[in-house]
């Protein structure tokens with residue numbers, strides 16, 4: 001397995017303010033799903049924006065599939081194979097499902113049919129405007145649009161935002177199929193901790209912009225009290241293996 005996304009000593013924040021992410025080191029392998037967890041305001045979205053070049057880093061480095069990517073250069077990140085699904089899903093709400101999918105750049109082989117095989121529910125909604133879809137269908141479409149770009153790295157911010165847990169439970173296994181089929185490295189920010197741990201290979205908890213806990217997701221799922229402590233910022237910054 002090779003490392004597809006590597007963040008080294010990353011510090012990030014907003015102009016004029018103090019860093020909101022500090023000393024962050026993350027490596028995500030081909031086909032790996034890493035859950036990035038942490039309380040509100042911990043810096044998870046800031047980290048995704050920085051990794052995807054939408055926000056310049058304050059220091060540290062970003063590598064995508066071995067290629068160093070200049071901080072703050074979203075085009076370079078996309079060229080290197082990184083695709084972000086933002087928490088607002090960024091759909092063209094006046095266009096149909098089909099148009100949303102076809103408008104997404106297609107570089108090597110992901111076809112609309114392949115996307116529909118991951119999300120068969122979109123077949124029946126193919127000619128419907130994205131703005132008329134349910135929240136779950138919109139999330140399927142947002143992920144589908146990302147897949148049309150053949151991502152090497154897929155960053156997903158708050159997949160479950162506004163969705164009932166039962167819908168989230170249906171969506172998460174698709175990410176495992178995508179990681180297995182395509183080898184994409186997936187970095188998932190998710191508030192449903194146990195659902196995320198159930199899916200992910202590895203999990204990292206951040207609090208106050210710094211890593212406070214890291215381990216195999218299956219191990220952390222058996223230690224909910226450690227997760228709880230980490231959310232409160234009181235866990236020692238030790239790896240759990």
Ligand SMILES: Nc1ncnc2c1ncn2[C@@H]1O[C@H](COP(=O)(O)OP(=O)(O)OP(=O)(O)O)[C@@H](O)[C@H]1O
Nearest residue numbers: 014015017020038039040041042043044045046047
């Ligand atoms: N555009 C911005 N300008 C200045 N500060 C910001 C901006 N966006 C976020 N922040 C601050 O950065 C910190 C981290 O926010 P961030 O959204 O990255 O956290 P998060 O872990 O994703 O939280 P949530 O789960 O609530 O989305 C917070 O203190 C927040 O107020």
